[in-house]
Amino acid sequence: MGISELLLYIKRKIRNDAPVNQVAFDEAGNTGQNLIDLSQPVFALASVHMTEYQIASIRKSAKLLPNEEFHFVRFARNRQGQERILNMLRNNNISRKTCAITVFHKQYMAIVKIVDMLVEELAYQNGFDIYRKGMNQAMSNLFHTVLPVFCGSELFEELIDSFVRAVRKRDAVVINRFYNVIKKMHRSCTDEDFKSELLMLLETSVIAKSVFKNARVTSIDPAIPAFVNLTSHWSELLNQPFDILHDRSKPIEHEQELLSYFMDADEQEILVGYDRRKAKFPLKATGIQFVDSKLCPAVQIADLLSSAIVFYLKGVLDSSLRSPFWYELEKFKKRLWSGLIVNPLWPSADVTPEQLGTEKSGVLIWLNM
Known part of the structure; x- marks a missing residue:
């Protein structure tokens, strides 16, 4: 060569x-x-x-x-x-x-986005950072693990379905449906201590209209x-x-x-x-x-x-x-x-x-x- x-x-x-x-x-x-x-x-x-x-x-x-x-x-x-x-x-x-x-995991992602878009935003407006030390992850894991157990798998799936529809359609009817599902979950929850977590989710309704209105198409x-x-x-x-x-x-x-x-x-x-x-x-x-x-x-x-x-x-x-x-x-x-x-x-x-x-x-x- x-x-x-x-x-x-x-x-x-x-x-x-x-x-x-x-x-x-x-x-x-x-x-x-x-x-x-x-x-x-x-x-x-x-x-x-x-x-x-x-x-x-x-x-x-x-x-x-x-x-x-x-x-x-x-x-x-x-x-x-x-x-x-x-x-x-x-x-x-x-x-x-x-x-x-x-x-x-798509179902889990829906729960993560509920925490991220609603709970985190309300916490931030009240001066609290739930990202520190992974509280947002802990909350998402907790919801995904216990909601089907304490409230039933049907309501759990209905929660995810109603949230996804609220993000996609952004109108008052579908947003109200999402919060009505949370109310049902609160009534049917078999664990009294966990009901406070569901009340926290209900409290996010005060910011829901703004959150869903401003959500990106790909959010x-x-x-x-x-x-x-x-x-x-x-x-x-x-x-x-x-x-x-x-x-x-x-x-x-x-x-x-x-x-x-x-x-x-x-x-x-x-x-x-x-x-x-x-x-x-x-x-x-x-x-x-x-x-x-x-x-x-x-x-x-x-x-x-x-x-x-x-x-x-x-x-x-x-x-x-x-x-x-x-x-x-x-x-x-x-x-x-x-x-x-x-x-x-x-x-x-x-x-x-x-x-x-x-x-x-x-x-x-x-x-x-």
């Missing part, structure tokens, strides 16, 4: 082995503001930062042809396709260094906070500007102006949040480029991860969905599903700062199933 050939080889090797300054995103299970779709209880957004070589290696694991598009839903329909999915997931290029996923769409979660993660991990390639997403496109503000490099850097929940702004992403997943192999890898985790978590929530393929995916629980998850919105029974990890910084181990 001559000098010129050697230099050409080195250039190609560097090009293929160095991660391009891009992170690819794709989502699964998105039903927009409809958080009550029982067939789609989980939302996931996955992100990938890989070299061309790493992407090619993963595609080779599934014996994909050069121009063949990978799509999880299509491959998961038969055993041969499922095995190709599993081979891709076994590839060691999928790691914490190259991939990150965030997941949202209860998981795609937006999921995007910020992962962009913040990569900003910290890469510590340099990067581009985002994103499969078409209506909520992201709708809020592109707001998200661009979060990425405005001319803004002064600030640290937002408490304890382990801190994030630096502006985010280091330089912008969002919407792409056709057919033409972007990195987005197809993100589709693999987001769709696989949604498939797996649906089986976690409903044992009747546990097919042989689901049990194969469960084998990745420790290496992938626990290892790649970043800032999930997932319910637990944790209510103290020590349990929540809000006393000090650290990694919260969430997938305790």
